[in-house]
Amino acid sequence: MRKNDGRLIAVMALAAVLSFLFINMAQKGSHKELVIQKDRAVIKRVDLGKVTADTKLTIDVDDGQMIIVYNKEGAWVESSPCPDKICIKEGRIQKPGETIACVPEKVLLTLQSTAKEREHDAILR
Numbered sequence: 001m002r003k004n005d006g007r008l009i010a011v012m013a014l015a016a017v018l019s020f021l022f023i024n025m026a027q028k029g030s031h032k033e034l035v036i037q038k039d040r041a042v043i044k045r046v047d048l049g050k051v052t053a054d055t056k057l058t059i060d061v062d063d064g065q066m067i068i069v070y071n072k073e074g075a076w077v078e079s080s081p082c083p084d085k086i087c088i089k090e091g092r093i094q095k096p097g098e099t100i101a102c103v104p105e106k107v108l109l110t111l112q113s114t115a116k117e118r119e120h121d122a123i124l125r
Helices: 003-028
Strands: 032-038 041-047 055-061 064-070 075-079 099-102 107-113
Touching: 032 055, 041 055, 075 099, 075 107
Parallel strands: none
Antiparallel strands: 032 041, 032 107, 055 064, 064 075, 099 107
């Protein structure tokens, strides 16, 4: 390995670490909104910044009832009548962009950022 190879590796590692920190800091400062959909229709929107304690929401689904729990940190599925229970095993979603999907019951939980500057991913001209 040459002398400059070590420097190049160090610069690339530093750039990767700084990128990771920048992305995580930007997500922590944003407000989160939980969007719950059933059959592609939004049934509830919750601003997690205004939630003070664990809150349970019961949704009637085709095979029974699904219980969703959310707090200011995130959301998770506590119980579901679906056969595989994959939505329960997903655990808690905490960052904007994360999703829990229960395919048999057609329910989708998504965390979205409510920050105005994150409205568009890119602008093409």
